[in-house]
Amino acid sequence: MSLSLFDSKAQAVRAFAPIVPGQVGIYLCGPTVQGAPHVGHLRSALVYDQLRRWLTVRGNDVTLVRNVTDIDDKVLDNAKTTGEQWWALAYRYEIEFNRAYSALGILPPTYEPRATAAIPEMLEIIQRLIDNGYAYVAEDGSANVYFAAGKWAKYGELTNQRIAEMDVADDADPRGKREPHDFALWKAHKAGEPASAAWNTPFGVGRPGWHIECSAMATKYLGAHFDIHGGGLDLRFPHHENELAQSSAAGDEFANYWLHNGLVNVSGTKMSKSLGNSVFASDLLAAGRGIAVRYYLGSAHYRSVLDYHDGVLEEAESAVSRIETFIERASRRLAETKFARALPTDLLQALPTDFIAAMDDDLAMPAALATLHESVRSGNSSLDSEDLGAAADALIAVQAMTEVLGINPASWESEQGSQKDEALDALVQSLIAERDAARAAKDFARSDAIRDQLKAAGIVLEDAADGTHWSVS
RNA sequence: GGUGGAGUGGCUGAGCGGCCCAAAGCAACAGCCUGCAAAGCUGUAAACCCACGGGUUCAAAUCCCGUCUCCACCUCCA
Secondary structure: OOOEEEEOOOOEEEEOOOOEOOEEEEEEOOOEOOOOOEHHHHHHHHHHHHHHHHHHHOOOEEEEEEOEEOOOHHHHHHHHHHOOOHHHHHHHHHHHHHHHHHHOOOOOOOEOOEHHHHHHHHHHHHHHHHHOOOEEEOOOOOOOEEEOHHHOOOOOOOOOOOHHHOOOOOOOOOOOOOOOOOEEEEEEOOOOOOHHHOEOOOOOOEEEOOOHHHHHHHHHHHOOEEEEEEEEHHHHHHHHHHHHHHHHHOOOOEEEEEEEEOOEEEOOEEOOOOOOOOOEHHHHHHHOOHHHHHHHHHHOOOOOOEEEOOOHHHHHHHHHHHHHHHHHHHHHHHOOOOOOOOOOOOHHHHOOHHHHHHHHEOOOHHHHHHHHHHHHHHHHHHHHOOOHHHHHHHHHHHHHHHHHHOOOHHHHOOOOHHHHHHHHHHHHHHHHHHHHHHHHOOOHHHHHHHHHHHHHOOEEEEEEOOEEEEEEO
8 A cells, every 4th residue: 555646637646656755856836925824825825734644654754845936926016005014015925934833833945945046947947948830929029928828729727628618817918928828938027016026037137937936947947847736626627737837838838737736715614805704824823822722733534625613723723632631641540650761763553454544545634633633542542441552552553643643732732832831830849739638628619719719820730540630731 | 328426404514224213524503611701521402314205124224116307427537
């Protein structure tokens, strides 16, 4: 059994085989940094983080390239509105995106190139396309360069469409296009646009079109033929279709597998600026812990629509804390027994076969989570019956699974928290001791008062056979 | 007009020909445990047999046909 993935281009689940065994190159369409990150951006990044982690566990050396598109119509427009330099605005949002990714435990990509740093590579592809007749300089004398979609016979192969049957956008501006479905590879500099957003080229002064930057960056870092290209479902057309067309027409083999993650709806409807229902990363992180947000966003299958509505984060929080409680409880019980074990370096050795099978099956996350929860339940059961050997097996399995999924509580403990934790623990322990004394004296009014006092401060007590434990609720 | 996806318990969400009288989570109820809780476990209830109507098959939530509803994309979009 090995990994299978749904390839959007083939519209089928295909067995995954890297071009070079043991090495996987993934290009992921990152954000256009024109605004604040929202729940959809996070889901997309998270899905590929899960894929990347799984490929790594599976023994592959993964190179993940996720770009930042830092030059674009919207970036320029928005900068005009705020009065910033466009590059300052782009960088400001880039930082915000990275903070949000990090808050969800999304590992940094191997490299994160910016579109503006790949202009020569874009021009090189455009020149190749002009040379072989698939692109032309606008006929209105501007520096616009278009891809001649109609000339590329395979145009539409990614999304199974034919040009003749496609709608033409009402607001399409001809701007020297030969055919309405031709798209811009290079956009002429317009009066009023900052000089810093214009580059000198053989066709004239201008800036990149929307799709060319991804073709350039993908092949610059991963080569003309690489394994996986990913992105949100909304990018299939036109963005990915056009990327594929221009890269293939330029003679590159390009991506072997195309992956698309499902979008996030808000209470059943599409999230859009005009509806004003956008849920931003800051909203999510204000509403729940990063680990719970990550669990929520990663709990549905990556290709299905994920609905965001009231209560989802609370539900995720409940599920996560159940897992955390088990890990704490089991670790405590097994510590200093012969059953205490460390997680093996090769996680595959510690993962249940059902979990491995689920992950291999196009990242069947709901099935993987079902296995995780089953292990938690059986582990708790083993602890109840003092079957420590079985409990230890369950603990290792649970830790390994949470590690793969990026929800291992141990990895989420705050780095700076330890000193404060120690101080707090000392304080709480003294109250617990006082409460124990009261309980021993059957002064339950006093003992309950202490428990209530702690609860009001957000600290929950649990009386177990081996003493009282506390945690932050 | 074209392309793709979805309709499963109170909610979320799997399953995609037999192991399904349908996983898992959340919520609910009961019991055990506890001084009482919390946590945990066990159990119960919960899907007019999985949108509806036909059909194929020894066998269908799963395949086929039709109908209804919903969603996405067709040059702004993760």
